[in-house]
Amino acid sequence: MQYRINPKNGDEISVLAFGCMRFKRDEKETEQQIIKAIEMGVNYFDTAYIYPGSEATLGRILSKGYRDKVKIATKLPPYLVKKKEDFDKIFHTQLERLKTDYIDYYLIHMLPNLDVWQRMISLGIEEWIEEKKAKGLIRNIGFSYHGGQEEFVKIVDAYPWEFCMLQYNYYDEFNQASKNGLLYAADKGLPIMIMEPLRGGKLVNLPKEALQVFDESEEKHSPAEWSFRWLWNHPQILTVLSGMNSQEMLQANVASACLAQADIITDKEKELYKRVKDVLNRSFLVPCTGCAYCIPCPHGVDIPMCFTCYNETAVTRKISARFNYIVRTAGHNSSKCVGCGLCEKHCPQSIAIRKELKAVTASLESFPYKPMAAFMNRFMKH
Template identity: 60%
Template sequence: MKYRVNPKNGDELSILGFGCMRFAKNEQEVEEQIIYAIENGVNYFDTAYVYPKSEATLGKVLAKGYRQRVKLATKLPHYLIKKQADFDKIFHEQLKRLQTNYIDYYFIHMLPDVVVWERLVKLGILEWIEEKKQTGQIVNIGFSYHGGKDDFVEVVDAYNWEFCMIQYNYLDENNQAGKSGLQHAASKGLPVMIMEPLRGGKLVTNLPKEVYKIFDNAHVKRTPAEWSFRWIWNHPEVTLVLSGMNSMEMVKENIRVASEAEANSFSDMDYELFDKVRRILDEKIKIPCTGCNYCIPCPAGVDIPTCFSAYNDTEIEGKWTAVGKYLMQTGMKTKASNASLCTKCGKCEKYCPQNIAIREELTNVTKTMEGFHYKPARFLIKRFMRL
């Protein structure tokens, strides 16, 4: 197993982290997979409050003598925090589920923007974090993120975070936080954990036939999954990559790859392979947006690159998965940034290096992504979150 050092505290973290959201149904199999992973060098396990069975199952296994051998990560759902007492209520429930008295890496889960962070600050989260760190119950504090580039930079800069987590893979190099966000976080000395390296398996099971042919005929024989992991690990800014492993075969294969992969190890042929893959995928997507952000800020508040990214995801993820992401990325923020806010002013189109007909495409995004469900769903989410 390869390890990378957390520049904030010197922790040696396995470059493969065990993502615990998608455990197998059989608890005995899950226990065997977790123990095998630990015995073979995986020392980072990631779960969340909103995965209650996952927290409980992981805690049960780690309590059998493995807790001190791993770094345990879980997450605080900011959208369930209505008053100061909720911080402790949720945290203590997590400690009970996980059968531990401290969390190594504690996330603010899906922190969408600075406004949400400021709401938590008003509720006393800064004092709460300080108290938990002084007692040793929280060792490191960070956040996970699913939004656009600009909001990511603002969130990174809003607090002295000790780590963060973003979605990143070869298809999302210019989406969400993207490569520029990864580099910004690393420049601040933050360890960066990566989620969705395979887009929930879609980069293995839902690619165009032409892409599979490129991987099959590559100069080195590797599966699409192995190529995807190696592409991420080639980035020196990446600390570790989470994999939602739910079979022993998957655990063993990912550990094998994580025992070989190095940063800055790609050859020219490796880069050329991904250039070919991207050209094919670019032909399949609806809008040739590179996420350069020249089109924003939009006077009406539309997050144009994020809207286009979610719209393009319908080709890989399927419509309803993409619509769910679109709702989360444009509707969960304090201030909406969805496509239908466009006033057709045309300011954005003056700056687009791809010469995209942005106003026309935002109309297409609205038709596809904002059916009858969008406004009611956003209303219910905002009411639930009380933002």
């Protein structure tokens, strides 16, 4: 196992982290996997308050003599915080579930925009964090993020964070927070944890044409290895989460992690990644690369994020894509487009953005978008 040093506190963190969002129903099997992962050098385990049964399962397993061998990361869901007392209510529940008296890496879960963070501030979260850190109950404070680049930068600048977690992979290099966001956070000294390295499995189950591109390389790797190698090539990345639900997957990912190095991807390999992305783009509804040349929109539309969510409808359930759309584009959705056309002048892909935004609106803002959005907005803000 390779390790990287957290520049904020000197922690040695395994480059491969265990994502605990979806444990198997058989807790004995899950226990075997977690213990095996620890024995193989994995020392960072990521869970969350809202992952069903995850915190309690992880707590029971680690309480059998493994707690001091690992770093636990878990998350506070801001949409469940309605009053100041909810901070302690949620946090103490998490400590009980995890059978621990401190959290190594605590995240504000899925901050969608600066407005939600400011609401948390109005409820006293800054003082609450200071109190918990002073008592040693929280060792490091950070946030996870799924939105666009502009809001990401605002959130990074809004508080003296000690780390952050974002979705990043070779396909999403220019989507969501993007490479620019990653570099911005790194320049601010933030350790960066990566989620969705395989884009929910899409980068494992590649089209035949994409597999043929990777086969041109002299070095042979599985699709998952290609994805992890690309991420570990970034020296700014501290660790990469993987939801490993089989011993075979664990073994394969650890083997890749043992070879993890920064700055080893060759120019020829970079060209292969680019060609694979081109193949994947052709499988999507809109060939948007997420370069963000089309923004800022004078009317507030987050164009790249709208297209990202729209493209998800081709590979996932509509309800999931609509939920992501509501959360990620809150206040910046496609129907805000007035058809001015300014964005199209800057699009290097020559996308008919106005036409495609209408398609996004028709697909993702049809019923039951409005009641879902109203419910989510109330849930997030109050």
